[in-house]
Amino acid sequence: MAPSCQFRYETNSRFFDPLSEPLPSPSALPPPTAAALPPPPIGKSNSNRNVIIGVATSVAAVLFIGVIVFLKVKWKKKQPRQRIEGEVVDEIGTVESLQFDFGTVKEATDNFSNSKKLGQGGFGAVYMGQLSNGQEIAVKRLSQNSGQGEVEFKNEVILLARLQHRNLVRLLGFCLEGAERLLIYEFVPNSSLDQFIFDPLKRANLDWDKHYKIIMGVARGLVYLHEDSRLRIIHRDLKASNILLDLDMNPKISDFGMARLFELDQTQAETNRIVGTYGYMAPEYAMHGNFSVKSDVFSFGVLVLEIVSGQRNNLFQASDHTEVLISYVWKNWREGAISNIIDPSITLSSSAEITRCIHIGLLCVQENVANRPTMASVRPRKCG
Structure with missing residues (x-):
């Protein structure tokens, strides 16, 4: 099986007939040459020879295909x-x-x-x-x-x-x-939302009206993507760093590199390639690759809770222990401790409005896909 090995065989004739002619003595045989190798003996050794030939042929075929694939991939890398x-x-x-x-x-x-x-x-x-x-x-x-x-x-x-x-x-x-x-x-001069809500100094300059304006602006953008445009788009990577803010702090959804186009009557799809940002991913997408408009709804819910709390959706210090934002908000919501959820720097101009937005955020991050609202039902309107 070494690279220098050669296989030669004949299928149509024999060099001698073992049934009709007596076998010559070994001393009478001429030295073997590459052109006249003795025939394979009938029986077990012949079977072994066939196996070796078959394996060698298979290996050669695999190597040949491998070379072709390698060259094709290399060519594609040069051509995209x-x-x-x-x-x-x-x-x-x-x-x-x-x-x-x-x-x-x-x-x-x-x-x-x-x-x-x-x-x-x-x-x-x-x-x-x-x-x-x-x-x-x-x-x-x-x-x-x-x-x-x-x-x-x-x-x-x-x-x-x-x-x-x-x-x-x-x-x-x-x-x-x-x-x-x-x-x-x-050009959007105020950079991205994460630069404000996760910066203690910058977010102190955002009153609740600006927070609410950002939340509702993102909701309007998603309603357009999901229902109002002539295409149905699933963004798949909605997060604070992909929300840009213009001079008047109007939010603009950006980065559509991961987005997927749906047919108007299509409700969900599957993928083997999970893209996006953990922490914002809906569980059915992160674990099974299933995504739909409700995947974006989940991401929107996480974003709302981040805006209201000023905390990222990952481990953070809460009192004397660390917690994940979603579970922290759920726990305080059930206990009626709403003030523990709200970023202390937010001026409470409308506690009912803030409470409603927290409620919307929690509805959006429910594990059961069917229980999450659509973005149309979160359509901007005055809370209270």
Whole structure:
């Protein structure tokens, strides 16, 4: 079975007939040559020879297929950026109006200067820029080493090009040039929600009216995605860092790289690839890969509880022990200790409104999918 081993055999004739001719003595036989090997003896050794030949053939076939697969994967790694351009162009009807010249974006961001860098995500860095007409933009530059980023890039362009809502971040365009993949958005000056609600100093500047405005704005955006747009979109990664805040603190849902498009009559789907952020994931999605509009509802519920409490949905110090936010809120809700849930920095202008929002958050994070409300039933209206 070594690499130098050779197998030679004949299927149509014998070198001698053991039944009609006497076997010559060993001394009378000529030295064996590669061209005239003795025939396999009939019986057990012949069976062994057949087994060896079969195994060797199978191994050779597996090695051959392995080489082909290896070469194909290697080729694909070199090709995705050429392949995706055609896919994006084919699937976006308004591609010409959305495409930016790379030189224009490079100039707007001072050649992607570190001084213009706003942050770093899983698929690349985000830069602030300014076009020649004075318009401010945010540019997400896809990491060239991120294979999954290609999928995110295509997904975000195709979805956001078709969606328009005041509570969704607006995609201005994209750039495809060589190995470069850029997404160009409207610039949202107040960064993301997590920068406010989890910062003791910044959240002290947010009164309850602003908190409530953010909660209801996110709810409006989700209602649009789930029911009011001509597409049904499941975001799958709704969290505080994906909620951007404009100059007037209006929330805008961003980062649609993980989003999934549903048919209008489709209610749920399954996946073997779990994406998103633990802590915001609905249990049926995290454990079984089942997702639906109710998965986003769960994430929204977690977000509401984070906004009201000022705590992340993970282990945090509560009194003399650590707890997870959802269980902590449930326990205090049952005990009627609402004040323990609310962030102390929030000015209580409307205790009934805050209580109702906590109640909505808890309804959204129920383990039973059927018991969670739809986003339409959480449609913005004055609480109380």
